[in-house]
Amino acid sequence: MKREAHPENWLQITPQGLYCRPGDFFIDPHRPVERAVITHGHADHARPDHHRVLATAETLAIIQTRYGDRAGHSFQALKYGESIELGETRVRLVPAGHVLGSAQVVVEWGGWRVVVSGDYKRRRDPTCAPFEVVPCDVFVTEATFALPVFRHPPDAEEIHRLLHSVSVFPERSHLVGVYALGKAQRVIRLLREAGWDRPLFIHGALRPLCELYEALGVGLGELRVATEARGEDLAGEILLAPPSALADRWSRRFADPLPAVASGWMRVRQRARQRNVELPLIISDHADWQELTRTLEEVQAPEVWVTHGSEEALIHWCRLRGIRGRALSLIGRGEEEQEEVV
Amino acid sequence: MKAFSELLDRLVFTPRRSVKLRLIQNYFSHTEDPDRGWALAALTGQLRFPGAKPAIIRALTETRIDPVLFRWSYDYVGDLAETVALVWPAQPGINHEPRLAEVADLLQGASRSEVPGLLEAWLDGLDPTGRWALLKLITGGLRVGVSERLAKTAVAAFGNQEVATIEELWHGLEPPYLDLFSWLEGRGDPPAVDESAAFRPLMLSHAVEEAELEQLDLESFVAEWKWDGIRAQLVARNGESRLFSRNGEDISPSFPDLLAEVDFDAVLDGELLVAFNGHVASFNDLQQRLGRKAPSAKQFRDYPAHLKVYDLLVEAGEDLRPLPFIERRRRLERWFARLQPERMDLSDIVPIMDVEQLIRLRREARATGVEGLMLKRASSPYLAGRPKGHWFKFKRDPHTADAVLMYAQRGHGRRSSYYSDYTFGAWNEEGALVPIGKAYSGFTDAELKRLDKWVRDNTVDRFGPVRAVKPGLVLEVAFDAVQPSKRHKSGIALRFPRIARIRWDKPIAEAEQLETLRNLIS
Known part of the structure; x- marks a missing residue:
């Protein structure tokens, strides 16, 4: 695991969204791109008009139902756990427990493993597969409900x-x-x-x-x-x-x-x-404070990137536990979730 | 505690009065004594726990959760009770949920040092809604959209009684109201009315506009000045005397100078004012006396209390309330002529000629201490509450001023995400804007949205929940009077300011000069 292969050098924010350079693909880009890996079908993650789209079969079906002709030019379905090579990287999708078809994207390159979790929750949901813990070097997490006031009841x-x-x-x-x-x-x-x-x-x-x-x-x-x-x-x-x-x-x-x-x-x-x-x-498809912190403990990543939500609080929590936390500002996330998605 | 916290939780989200009444009645039917009595005491604002301060709650919470996370949570939620209720970490295995009666009993007797221990155990035993209800209860002010009167209306309806009956008994009752509930359920006698000094529920008036005056048969009405003080009831019997505010709150401790002169046996309705030798002083002077538990000798001297009497409800034990107004007035005049009590006089009758004359009188009613006219039907008995068609208030028009928006603060409750409290200013002699007042009413929801956006777009500085804005928006502000003020840099304060119109069109240079407003000080 070489220091110069650290993911911050090859998984970066661009105007289109989160871009993986050695794999030449974007994850949940918010503008049309050549190749998109989509975590799930919510509109702030799955946008129309990409050229090639990779996702679970369920997510592809959802995108096609929502966008029809504009869903994309070509589609590639990947089963949970199945792994493929994209450019120099190895990629697989594992269940995120958020909605039907939702997946975390596991990307490996240069001896590093990054998990981009999309949106997720940890409690049982009768409509989708449960979240799977994948230990990793860098964990990219949402922070929609990252304040201790958010503890969803059963x-x-x-x-x-x-x-x-x-x-x-x-x-x-x-x-x-x-x-x-x-x-x-x-x-x-x-x-x-x-x-x-x-x-x-x-x-x-x-x-x-x-x-x-x-x-x-x-x-x-x-x-x-x-x-x-x-x-x-x-x-x-x-x-x-x-x-x-x-x-x-x-x-x-x-x-x-x-x-x-x-x-x-x-x-x-x-x-x-x-x-x-x-x-x-109080029914949410996003992890509450306890689910978020429990997940960070279980994936054991020494480094956590925090997207949309109350990033500060989760980064503070990481700091108290010696985990390196940093905010990852993804454009176009959050605003809509604030009111509707959850 | 569970039933009580569920009740509060439902009430918070229920906008409709009829549904609130149903929820409260339903609670009384399904809850045992003495818990329901303590709930009634809480809903009517009778409970005070001076030992339970927000600082204690904050300190206690910081022993359980990282202070930084707690502070951010509080910033986000904006309400201490709710924040603590949500962040308090549950202790698995602890499940002694306290009864409401236990909380009320223990906390009333607790010293300041005992409070944290009690609280901690209860917070551990309750669920988030229970913790929220507990903290709301002990920090005072439930703010669940239930007035004291609505709670009394609910308990009256629970026992098929009139709310006036409850109000009349109320002064003699003590939490947890076992005798009241026993009577309401038909198990016992009505609680004895404390004859010596019971509050009689007041008769209130409806506002009337110029146009509506034409429809009144003025010949059957009697007019009086509407005094600009606070409504008060003086009750004297068996050598004991008390002064009540319009809601039945006992305000005797603030006005011993007035009560010292009482040596009669009667119940009087009147206006509490400050007056020197019969000359009524401004409301601002009266404010120096309100809410003071132990006024000083200087305050007695500088702001002497006075009662303008306008009705006689009970004379020597005889209840006059069923009599027509004109008959009570005759009895009042005879009674007053006989006793000539100190620090009191009668509110004069104003002869009525016609509508034009009333309008003129009202317009001229800018004299100190008068804020309009009262019209009372000569034949009306004294009826508790706000009965229709008997008493009318004809208030003078408010003043208005064009002021410039300077600061905006986030509101509370349903407005907590909106900048809805506005501080506005006028131009002083040096050509600078100085704040003259604050208002948070008088606009529609649609206007609030637009104001909120304007504030966000024009923010130049932030201080916690307050934003300073670039001067650029004129608000037409309505207010009842101008008072001198030491608290404001401008040296003046407006009384009852509210937003009359938002002048999106008006340039700020045309806003009011401070001097113009200063000249309105009464």
């Missing part, structure tokens, strides 16, 4: 709070704001696991990805498009929609709607109140 408790509210206010329609990719399907599966077997009513925008999840083997039970039902018939029912639709005219047709949002940001009351949420559900 998701079953949050689903129970939703069902309890439905029983206390049976005359109201419960509108749950969820991100269309990942969160929607996870909340649906959690509701099914909690025994809610009534039809669930979804916003039209959620339909294509719900259908794709079904096709990829994630059963969601009976779903109906909410606008095809009469508003007054939806009292006591659970509806799912993108968070932006909650404050939109779309929501006015339903019986005395009770706005709920499923997001890690709901942990902080004032955040929830600012968005006029009456029932905040």
Whole structure:
């Protein structure tokens, strides 16, 4: 392991995004590039119009559903754990536990191993494969919830709070704001696991990805498009929609709607109140503080690069433990996540 | 504690009054004594734990978590109770969750040195919502969107009673209100009213505008000046006398000079003022006396308390409230002529001619101590609360001034991500801007968004949650009066300032001169 082969000399921020020089590819670039390795299908990681796209089969399917003709020119699917050579580097994808198809990118060159984890979480998710720990020399981590105030409760408790509210206010329609990719399907599966077997009513925008999840083997039970039902018939029912639709005219047709949002940001009351949420559900697809710090301990990387979120706090935590931490500012990340993705 | 913390958590997120009432009533039905009584005390603001200071909570938390991470967390969340509730590291295996009654009992008797130990054990035993509720409770001010009156309304509805009935009993009740709940559930007698010095819930008025005056049958009304002091009720019986604020808070300790003169048996409704030989002083003078637990001899001399009496509710044990206003007024005048109490006078009746005359009187009502007119229906009994169609207040128009935005501060609650508190200034003689006041109301949500963006785009400096902005935006500010102030560099302070309009169009050079405002000091 030569010092001059240190990853900071060959894995760098460029105007297009994170670039691996010896492999001649970008990871989650935010502008069109010749060759992109994509960690997962969220819009701030998977952009349209790249030439060659490498990702898991599920992520490729998601990108194609979202972008259609603009998804890319050619696609290469890689199974979890399968490794290939890209330029002088060896690359493999391992599960990140974030959403269906999400992967960490493991890159090896010059005796160094870097893991770019994309977005991840450590708790169980019935819609995707669990995060896999890969010990490495440099770990690139997100920091969306990198403050000790963020400790997500068990998701079953949050689903129970939703069902309890439905029983206390049976005359109201419960509108749950969820991100269309990942969160929607996870909340649906959690509701099914909690025994809610009534039809669930979804916003039209959620339909294509719900259908794709079904096709990829994630059963969601009976779903109906909410606008095809009469508003007054939806009292006591659970509806799912993108968070932006909650404050939109779309929501006015339903019986005395009770706005709920499923997001890690709901942990902080004032955040929830600012968005006029009456029932905040703390359900996140991102690692909370404990999951982040536990992960840094387990991958045992002497060096950690921190992207989008509260980088300072996580770097401070690293410093207290003798880990070298540095901030990696990726353009275009975070803003959107702040409000929607989580 | 679990039921109480869940109640608070639901209340925080519930905007609708009817749903809040339902949640509180539901809590009273499903919670045992004495916990629910302590909850009622908390919701009505009756609990004080002077030993539990924010500094103690902060210090305790720093024994459990890295101080840097704690500080960043606090900066992010912006609320101490919530921050500590979230960052407090759980202790696996510790699960003694305290009851609300246990917390209230132990903490009230605890000395300052005992508080950290108690707190630490409770924080370990509670979940994050429980910790948040505990910390809100002990640091005072729950801020869950429930007023004292709403809590009383809920407990009244729980027992199928009127809220006025509860308010009348209230002064004689003590937490945890076992006798109250026993009566409300039909298990016991009504709690005895403390006849000697009970507060009688006040009758309040509705605001009326010029245009609406035409619709009133003025012949059936009596007019009085609307005094610019604070509403007060003086209760005297069996040699004991007390002064209450409009919410029933006992403010006697601040006004012994007024109460010393009382040697009668009556309940009076009136305006508390500062006055010298019958001449009413400014509200600013009265403010020197408000909230002082032990006023000094100098304050008695410089700011003598005075009561402008306008109603007689009880005379020698006889309840006059069912009588028409005009009849109570006659009794009041006779009573006053007979006793001639010191430090008091009667609020004069203003003869009504017509609408034009009322409008003129109101406009001219710039004299010290007057802020408009009151119209009271001659036939109305004295009714608790704000009944419709009986009493009207016809307040004079506010002053306005064009001021320049200088600083903006992040708001609280739902506005915590917005720069919503604005400090604005006027031009002094040297041509410099000096701050004259601060306002955080009077604009719509859409305007707030635009203001917030303007502040962010024009920031020149930051001090914690405050941003200094480049002078460039004129705010038309409405206010009720100008007072001298030692706290502001400008030497003046505005009373009840609020934003009337945002003058996106107006150049800052055309904003107000300080001197113009100084001339308005009453």
